[in-house]
Amino acid sequence: MSALGLSEHEGSLHSSAASIAAEARQWVLEPETEYRFELDPRTTLAIKLVNGQAEIFGSELAESTTYLFGLECKAAVYTWQGCTIEVTGHPSTEYVSEETPLNAFANIHLALEQMRVRALRAIHGSPPSDDEDPDPNPEPPRVLILGPDNSGKTTLTKTLVNYATRTGQGWSPMLVNVDPGEGGWAAPGAISAAAISSPIQTSTPAATFGSAATSAPHHISSNSLSSLSYWYGHAEMRRNPLLMDRLIRNLGENIWERWDADLEARASGLIVDTPSSFAANSGANSDHRQSLIKACVDAFRINVILVVGHEKLNVEMQRTYGSRVVVVKIPKSGGVVELDAGYRERIRRYQLHNYMYGRVLEPPSGLAVNTYLQGGEQTPELSLNLAPQSTVVSFGDLTIYRIGEETMAPTSALPIGATRVVSEMQPLLVDPAQPGSGLYNAVLALLAPPNPDEAERYDEEVLDLPVVGYLAITALDIPNKRMTVLAPSQGSLVGRTAIVGSFEWQE
Numbered sequence: 001m002s003a004l005g006l007s008e009h010e011g012s013l014h015s016s017a018a019s020i021a022a023e024a025r026q027w028v029l030e031p032e033t034e035y036r037f038e039l040d041p042r043t044t045l046a047i048k049l050v051n052g053q054a055e056i057f058g059s060e061l062a063e064s065t066t067y068l069f070g071l072e073c074k075a076a077v078y079t080w081q082g083c084t085i086e087v088t089g090h091p092s093t094e095y096v097s098e099e100t101p102l103n104a105f106a107n108i109h110l111a112l113e114q115m116r117v118r119a120l121r122a123i124h125g126s127p128p129s130d131d132e133d134p135d136p137n138p139e140p141p142r143v144l145i146l147g148p149d150n151s152g153k154t155t156l157t158k159t160l161v162n163y164a165t166r167t168g169q170g171w172s173p174m175l176v177n178v179d180p181g182e183g184g185w186a187a188p189g190a191i192s193a194a195a196i197s198s199p200i201q202t203s204t205p206a207a208t209f210g211s212a213a214t215s216a217p218h219h220i221s222s223n224s225l226s227s228l229s230y231w232y233g234h235a236e237m238r239r240n241p242l243l244m245d246r247l248i249r250n251l252g253e254n255i256w257e258r259w260d261a262d263l264e265a266r267a268s269g270l271i272v273d274t275p276s277s278f279a280a281n282s283g284a285n286s287d288h289r290q291s292l293i294k295a296c297v298d299a300f301r302i303n304v305i306l307v308v309g310h311e312k313l314n315v316e317m318q319r320t321y322g323s324r325v326v327v328v329k330i331p332k333s334g335g336v337v338e339l340d341a342g343y344r345e346r347i348r349r350y351q352l353h354n355y356m357y358g359r360v361l362e363p364p365s366g367l368a369v370n371t372y373l374q375g376g377e378q379t380p381e382l383s384l385n386l387a388p389q390s391t392v393v394s395f396g397d398l399t400i401y402r403i404g405e406e407t408m409a410p411t412s413a414l415p416i417g418a419t420r421v422v423s424e425m426q427p428l429l430v431d432p433a434q435p436g437s438g439l440y441n442a443v444l445a446l447l448a449p450p451n452p453d454e455a456e457r458y459d460e461e462v463l464d465l466p467v468v469g470y471l472a473i474t475a476l477d478i479p480n481k482r483m484t485v486l487a488p489s490q491g492s493l494v495g496r497t498a499i500v501g502s503f504e505w506q507e
């Protein structure tokens with residue numbers, strides 16, 4: 001399988017090979033082993049496949065191409081057949097491991113692949129082949145991945161999606177991210193889905209699932225995905241589980257509407273990455289946890305649940321869903337890195353920054369300029385360096401809501417005896433002119449236009465509108481009723497609706 005269309009860069013790579021070799025270290029990897037690395041802030045690492053075959057979380061490396069990693073990336077170069085890689089830079093940790101769960105991942109992939117093939121055959125009306133079970137309605141795989149903190153759920157999701165895109169069958173599995181703590185394709189706080197047609201590169205955690213078309217210009221991003229997102233607005237599920245439930249169902253409905261119009265796309269199936277708060281030992285409220293798992297199972301019509309490294313959750317899922325869903329336990333990789341709260345906070349900042357400005361990683365010293373790619377997507381000539389626009393707009397240009405949270409006058413300002421009752425789902429209008437509105441340096445999701453037909457409108461409609469982009473409010477001028485808004489591209493905000501959550505913009 002040819003991984004990437006990189007041939008136009010190869011000339012410059014060869015011409016400066018000598019300068020790379022000056023600081024590069026070679027690692028010879030035996031078959032079925034992996035080179036693991038972890039980067040500190042402000043360090044980058046360059047990896048070149050010298051010979052053999054290698055992949056990072058299922059995405060193949062092209063030979064003689066130098067890939068650049070940064071922003072505290074932690075990852076592994078795995079090889080099925082053995083390879084030699086050349087590494088330039090100083091990771092805080094690096095080692096080779098012979099123990100990986102990749103065989104288990106590959107077996108799961110093969111089983112999912114069979115499901116896709118059978119489903120597609122049924123869609124085309126072809127008779128099943130002899131070796132198949134005579135299921136009259138074979139369904140494509142719709143997989144829910146569950147597991148505790150740092151069990152490797154996102155890595156497994158990415159690996160399975162990447163393997164599906166590499167089969168040469170033309171699959172575009174839907175990758176669904178219902179972990180609002182992870183940016184998905186744009187800003188953290190969203191839950192989103194995108195059909196993936198080519199392997200997702202790993203280069204920084206600022207774009208775990210590749211770049212979104214909403215931010216990076218289409219023509220320069222190999223994975224310029226058109227994602228479908230809903231804004232939850234917080235990193236933690238416990239902030240508003242009811243809202244999360246509704247958004248999951250919205251996302252599912254929207255995916256099914258698309259699939260109803262495109263049966264072949266449906267055969268690729270979907271894979272859902274979930275937050276660790278869905279797993280049993282995270283201290284999350286058990287009722288919420290179970291209802292959100294159920295929301296996913298219902299909304300995405302899940303038929304396979306993969307539980308990563310958690311025996312108790314595996315048993316619980318077998319009991320609850322085992323009669324109608326295949327539940328499989330997957331071993332946790334010893335390479336998964338424990339990420340602490342400070343790291344997660346920094347990653348969210350990187351993601352927001354990445355959304356506005358794109359990303360440019362400085363190559364490690366000793367690596368000549370013009371010799372590297374950033375996750376296969378960037379070269380110095382074709383940089384993912386965006387120029388966001390700061391625009392001054394009137395308060396009245398944008399209608400801003402906050403969902404289910406009181407932020408206007410303090411309770412002490414209410415009449416004596418009165419309590420304020422706000423439903424978790426109630427969209428509350430936020431007035432930027434009110435001191436303490438919480439809008440200064442807030443990140444907002446800009447929503448798709450509401451239904452043009454007034455008769456179809458309803459009170460909670462803003463909860464059901466998908467996101468079309470994000471912006472940050474960087475200045476508020478209350479006397480003149482104006483605010484400064486930062487967004488990746490210029491466009492009129494007049495008459496638009498936005499939702500504010502709990503994410504702050506920091507330069």
Ligand SMILES: Nc1ncnc2c1ncn2[C@@H]1O[C@H](COP(=O)(O)OP(=O)(O)OP(=O)(O)O)[C@@H](O)[C@H]1O
Pocket residue numbers: 034036037073074075076147148149150151152153154155156205274275276333334335336337338339
């Ligand atoms: N084999 C490996 N070698 C090195 N790093 C790895 C390996 N597998 C995963 N990682 C890294 O470990 C970190 C945690 O992995 P991952 O995000 O897949 O876990 P998770 O269970 O989804 O986490 P969360 O707690 O956020 O839900 C990530 O930075 C990932 O890139």
